Amino acid sequence: MTHRCGEALALGQCWASGLARGNGRMWLSKFQILILPSSPLLILRLTMCTLEKRGDLFLLTLTGDGEHRFHPNTIASIISLLEQAKSQSKRGSVLITTANGKFFSNGFDLAWAQSSGSKTAAAERLHHMVESFKPVVAALLDLPMPTIAALNGHAAAAGLMLALSHDYVFMRNDRGVLYMSEVDIGLSMPDYFAAIVRSKIGTSAARREVFLSGKKIRGEEAVALGIVDSAAHDSEEGVLEATVRLGEKLAAKKWSGEVYASIRKSLYPELCGMLNLEAKIFATPKL
Helix, strand or coil: CEEEHHHECCCCCCCCEEEEECCEEEEECCEEEEECCCCCEEEEEECCEEEEEECCEEEEEECCCCCCCECHHHHHHHHHHHHHHHHCCCCCCEEEEEECCCEEECCECHHHHHCCCCHHHHHHHHHHHHHHHHHHHHHHHHCCCCEEEEECCEEECHHHHHHHCCCEEEECCCCCCEECCHHHHCCCCCHHHHHHHHHHCCCHHHHHHHHCCCCCECHHHHHHCCCCCECCCCCHHHHHHHHHHHHHHHHCCCCCHHHHHHHHHHHCHHHHHHCCCCCCCCCCCCC
16 A cells, blocks of 8 residues: 555554545554655555444454464554544444455464463463453454454454454355364363353354364354354455445444443353453433
């Protein structure tokens, strides 16, 4: 992406800075700035994720063609952009989260943990990522708007937990699996992951199929198990278009975001208790 220097609203270290884009608005979680000699252009190289506002819709995208592993910096970027969406929210706002490439997310950055030089240090890094990810789940549950995950590709481990932290989950029918790898690679599941599972997947048989079998579950089966809401989409563009259509329908309701978030939190008391979230009682007349 390139912009003229005068179009940038903020330079240097940037967390959730705004840039004009078409009829909407885009926030970049973090970028590197390259000013070329004798060039009027400012090159913005995205390193993590973006937030774009399209009318009432916020589109959070994990950028690039990699696995979208959750390194601590990536986690911080997502939290920053969710805070930006919350601060800009109004009646009718909706969040859609998606990614580029073959992966929605392949979970925590285990390679970063293992590169620490010792088993103890690796365990500490993994624990740090697990704890750092809690505010992502909390932010999604507390966000004053409906949330939709558009799975462009594979969602594994913490990547699947990110998806399930949304109100709706759409995936493709031609590519992409849901996969909880913990049982295969020998990792226990964090307690709040288990609470997400109990809150979002209705039957014990479905939970066993996903989390105790190491099975890679494709779209149609995921719908049948009640894990995702829709899988009738045959491309990255198709699944995003479907979520945008749903988002526009929800936005047209012009619901109070505070009331919506309070009702959402009241549905998941165990999970919200672990995340120190409380449902507040609101009586807001519809305007």
